[in-house]
Amino acid sequence: MIEFKSISVASTILNPLKEFREDRIEMEIRYDPLLGERCDLSHFALSPSEGTDLNPIIEKSLERPCPFCPELVDKFTPKFLPGIFPEGRINQGEAWLIPNIFPWTLHNPLVVVSSNHFVGMKEFHPVMLANALRLSQRYMSRIREMGDELNSWSVGWNYMPPSGGSQVHPHLQIMGQNYPTPLEEKVINASRDYHERYGGVYFNDLVKKEKELGLRYLGETGDVSWIVNFVSRSWLFEIIAVFHGTGTIMELSSKELNDFSEGLIRVFNYCDRKNLYSFNLNLYSCNEKTRDYLPTYARFVPRFLYSPVQAADASIGRILHDWCFMFMRPEDVCKEMRPLFEEGSGL
16 A cells, blocks of 8 residues: 655766765655655755854844844734733743734734743753744634634744744744645645555554564654654654644643644754754644544654855755655664654653
8 A cells, every 4th residue: 555666776976085986876765655746855965964063043043133032022923813812822831922013814913932032952942942832822712713614724944044043032923824735736636646546544554564574664742643754845854743642632632732732852962963053844734524534743854054155955856846855864864863762861
């Protein structure tokens, strides 16, 4: 049912790095088991592992007032209409829920994760993340209470500038709309087709298969399973987290949110060890129509700038061909990251 399809190819050159001796460079074309989309595993001289001094970035981000810092939230951020939240803004722990002054979707509020302007990868903790996710749930539930049943809810995170994030201060983006995004729609349709053909739930079957193979299965944090994806939407790697239950984002229990947050901390720690300081994260929700064949799940990809000229990690292939590349073997990433998911890993 689930096939990890790959094709080996090679190119031969006279390599100046090897005194112009003939050199055979092997590559691999992989296909996403669900969507069939192509992703090439190639070799490229990337240097994302060199440490980056983040102080200039943080200092630059403070040249203009940061609207998410506690002393400026009141002055620079909008308030919700009284019919939604009479308080204007609401908080849980350090986290604050506020409207987005530049919304992308029908419902697109923000959750400021921390009172600190900058939080490093190793400084996040599960309670901080879970509080931010609980505020996301609270907004979704409030919209439902008001009678607005939406087809698509998700929670996204652009962390630090290489991710496309415009603010260093960590914040989540809640996205609620009636029309799924292009990737969401592909996954929904393919998962439904898989369910009709095989009778199973693709992501659950994927976790089971990866666990049997042991090549890309990371482990579990309570009610959430974690794998390194066979293909990646990032040049480095992609992590997929799958919730065991059938609940939507707004139905996830406190335990499930804590379990998810615990797993994210492990991924963050791996990235920190690799000197990766930026990422994109999205938590996709099932809905009433899809919960029979599509669980709530998440995708995580690291983002980075590389080379002396600080080139972006997206190029003609991704932007103009919708063609993914990766330069780290998922199986190698899994070997390195798996110890962080083992019991007693000592995070």
